[in-house]
Amino acid sequence: MELTLNEKRLLVALGPVGSADAATLADLMDTRREAVVQYANLAGERGLVDVEKHVSRRYTLTGEGRGYAGKGLPERQVLESFENEIPMRDLQAHPLAKIAIGWMRKKGWVVVRNGVVQKTGNAAPGPDEAAFARASENGAITDGEGVADLLRRGLVQEEEAVTYTVSITPGGRELLAGGLDLQEEVGTLTRDQILSGAWKDLPLRRYDVGKLPKRAYPGKTHPYQRLLDEMRRVLLDMGFTEIAGGIVQSSFWNFDALFQPQDHPAREMQDTFFLGERWPLPAGYERVRDMHEYGGETSSTGWGGTWNAAKAEQCVLRTHTTSLSIQYLAEHPKPPVKAFCIGRVYRREATDPTHLAEFEQLEGVVMDDEVNFRHLLGFLKEFYRKMGFEKVRFRPGYFPYTEPSVEPEVYVDGLGWVELGGAGIFRQEVTAPFGIEHPVLAWGLGISRVAMLRLGLRDLRHLYRSDVEWIRDTPTYGRRR
Template identity: 65%
Template sequence: MAELTLNEKRLLAALKGKAGKVVDVPQLAAAMEATPEAVVQWAYLAMDKGLVHLDRIVDKAFVYTDEGTAYRTAGLPETQLLRAIGGAGTPLADLQKHPAFKIGFGQLRKKGLIAVKDGVVTPSAGASTADDEVALANPRAAGARAKELIKRKLLTETESVRHTVTLTPAGASLAAQGLDLKEEIGTLTRDQILSGAWKNANLRRYDIHKLPKTVYPGKSHPYQRLIDEMRQILLEMGFAEMHGGIVQSAFWNFDALFQPQDHPAREMQDTFYLKEEAPLPEGWERLRDMHEHGGETSSTGWGGKWNPDKAKQCVLRTHTTSLSIQYLVNHPEPPVKAFCIGRVYRREAIDPTHTPEFEQLEGIVMDEGVTFRHLLGFLKEFYQRMGFEDVRFRPGFFPYTEPSVEPEIYVNGLGWVEMGGAGVFRQEVTAPWGVTYPVLAWGLGVSRVAMFRLGLKDLRQLYQSDLEWIRNSPVHAPAKVGRRA
């Protein structure tokens, strides 16, 4: 038999002579001058040693709401209405004047207890609400009908928990032998150590084989930790972080990125438009000329008539690239290395792989002599630091970059997975703002990386407050999902 703590001994002493008898915890707590919660804890320890049985009993009770109390006296609305109908039937117009009509009529039709024909309401054969009235009078014995009354907010169900303790024969035998109730010391003081008093103290023994109680320290959400990891990687790679509002004008969100004004992505089914408008920035005429005929470049533009009113419309940003072009306008001279991790919004149907709002990682590099090969190197370095060793690229198309690529990573069990888009900004994007050096740019999906790193199958879990998942997720979990087996 393992060593007993003082409180376990006190519990056995309080139960002495009551072997086999069920004792309520509050009664024991009063006798031991302790709280019921403490007695339950001590009883769990003693139960592990086979000295007592601890039973948890859940008592359920039904409580009437004010509406339910009124119906107990007057009858349910459907009962009141059924009485008013009578056996011969009643005109619907007359029945509508009854105070119980609004609720009672719907309930009667739902239960198939009436028929309506030619404006006259008649009861069905054998129509009765007696069973529902019995359920309301005695919900404890009503079963499924009581649940229906709860849905109708006529009843509420309450639960109370109580514990009982029963002394086992082994516990009774130990209690009969006599127990040493000498006070124990669980923590030594400095004075006890210096004076040597600890040598004669009754020290509490600890079971080194017993697992301690799990402690859940406060920590940030796993998704936020992953975003912070991405941010740290880019800062270490020499990038500066850029910021901007989630509400952007269509000018910066679309037009400045050389998306034609009739592009499908600008339609209402893809974009959240707001009623507000934003003024056009200084020099907007150069962008108009770029769209209409290519401005002063070799481009021919998109042709047609560019509408400044459409560019003034405000939207919830559909990508963080709108921040990149504004950053370049404010920093037209090299070198520029900047990134943004921000939320973007698109009209998507919610399912395990799509949500109408998600995070995007945006990056730009502008300097003399940078090339497409540098772009691939930046992306490969980033993904490898994130734990994805196998990275490849395939050609892509975007209105504002040329050449363009779509980076892919290898995920065990899935194969190659596309992660976003990248390329070199076209002259139609940079020339209106006097940017003459090449600009490397990319927009990557953050949530996809998170799903692979965190082992999720449902994107929606990233945005839920699932305490169990948050508690059990490690603070740091460098994944190897990108590595081949």
């Protein structure tokens, strides 16, 4: 049996005593405790030693807890500061009142009537006070009833201690009795040893290349953020410019500029977060107003009725990033334009595994001479292909501000065809008020749904949880082609 020098030294150290803790063996072997545990695990895999892990917990007072030591918990101190009753405003002057009043009421020690705090006469010490009283001068508390309550209140902290006991087995003693060669091993070769061939006669340290190393947890980007960065990189490589804007938008840019009628269901309270702020309308808003009322200078008949400026001024949490796209186009009405935005949007949705009230959306627009519907499908197909979806198809859809419109779908093994967004060509009613004379291809894609498919998730909420184990276990992969 081929043993490393350190395994042999461990057996020699265990020979006279038979069993010892890792700290004692570290002193005998003149090494670190962690190194002894490593050697013992190697020898344990060969059946030469047994390794027992012991975990113990101790509890000590936190800084806040030490401040109450010898005086009692805050609620006890405040309770003893007055007689049978006291006006609430006077009691609130006590420095511990903010902490204590709630606890006194929760424990049933006091009641509040007409602004006066009255004792109930039932203030026997509970388990938490009994545990707190067990604290020694150095702040240590023995485990028992009440300690968990102090932990929850942040008055006590838990410390975990791990020790190891290593014992030699009959197999180890048998090997030790046969004698062990403790000749120093060579773990690093010099240039001269290699050139001269002297390495052939050296006692080389043996390594098991098939053995997995200890798992490391380096810092890494969150899987969802990594996917957002990947999408951003794909679009930048395709020649797009990234744009951004505020999450608060006026209804004018969020709805009216996109030719959504002012009585559209999406503008109702159940779908939109309306805010109390109001923003003034931009210069030239009259062209949008005219488009809504009678179609402006186009062949459209508009929506009819009377357009309400006050309704357009009301601010909302943006329901889509298309509000940023139309503002960018209004500022850049001449081609060529290739822009995208990745941003969070907000809608009044009931939270469940596939819906959230806030989520990310990817928005893109392309304006140029003679671009058409086929170009739109090509952009989308290329984007999804670069994101790892080989099978892409499109089915007709409807959106208030694009015509024609489609909904792209990708094929996922085990799920079939999955719809991932909406796209189309901006209607003339959207572009004409801003002097845009060329066709505009536009799309909005649900990023979170793409993330669920790529990461193999069944619950959308998992993307936003602080699940350290999931982050550690999710592999870091490069961009899919």
